[in-house]
Amino acid sequence: MSQLRYKIVFDGSLMPDASLDGVKSNLASLFKSDLTRIDSLFGKGPIALKRDLAESEANQYLSVLQRAGARARKEPDLAAALSLLETDEEKAAIATPVEQASQSMDCPKCGHHQRAAAECSACGVIIEKYLARQALLAESAPAQATTRRPETQPSPYMPPRADIDPQAGQVGRLKANSFNGRIGRLRFLAWSLVLMAGFAVVFAALSAVTLVSETLGGILVIAASVGMLVISIQIGVQRLHDMGWTGWLWLLNLVPIVNSLFWIIMLVVPGSAGSNRFGPQPPPNSLAVNILAGLFLLLIAGGLLAMFASGFAILAILGLFFDQLVSGS
Known part of the structure; x- marks a missing residue:
């Protein structure tokens, strides 16, 4: 039946x-x-x-x-x-x-x-x-x-035949310690900043332990570093999922020169509209996420300005040095 x-x-x-x-x-x-x-x-x-x-x-x-x-x-x-x-x-x-x-x-x-x-x-x-x-x-x-062909264009009174997205209107669950899910650009920056700040605090605390026992302090520092690396990879994989890309592309971060360009791509390319093969779209950004992401961008901009200022200063010192050499000769 x-x-x-x-x-x-x-x-x-x-x-x-x-x-x-x-x-x-x-x-x-x-x-x-x-x-x-x-x-x-x-x-x-x-x-x-x-x-x-x-x-x-x-x-x-x-x-x-x-x-x-x-x-x-x-x-x-x-x-x-x-x-x-x-x-x-x-x-x-x-x-x-x-x-x-x-x-x-x-x-x-x-x-x-x-x-x-x-x-x-x-x-x-x-x-x-x-x-x-x-x-x-x-x-x-x-x-x-003799020239008429079977109709291939649907009538304007026909209902649409396209399949609908079962995950439309849904948002994914956020979980930093996971290789599944999606996060957007601003949340990627915010989570990265929190991760670095947390590691700095943990490293400062472990430095005090190192003063008491170098062996124990060294083991704890290595464990904390491995934990930070794993969470950093998970955050990067979720950012790649948001763009619709496989997480295996994160390995490009291990290639010199390419890693700098690839990090910029991860920061610039927007996520997929709606759901993709890695799940529904991430939740909207909260106020805290926007503030932390803006702070991270300010730190990046400040670092670039400091780098350019240092480069100009070095060039100026070298110019004065060669000018004195030419004048002395």
């Missing part, structure tokens, strides 16, 4: 405290569509946004749509559930590759590939009626019949 399938139905109703313009904007972003097609979902009665879904998939779509402000509902998809056609699992158990190929089809209207059925699971068209209508049009316009 075929497993019950579901469809997601939307009639234009909104969730409490949701604005119409806001919901339309959210749906356009979720379906990666334009507002013109999203407008067609409102004021035209119930419309099936997605068909032939398992219950877990239907619950996932329903949750995301409700977070976007659309009051959608889950209903049994009788066209799929009561179909006399075998399910994919049943066919796979008994059908040969040739038989499986003959039991699949492409929708003549939208081109969607699916198992053989009377109705397209993507655009909802009744295939037999659509083909009959196309035949009538071909008879009434024979001059166009």
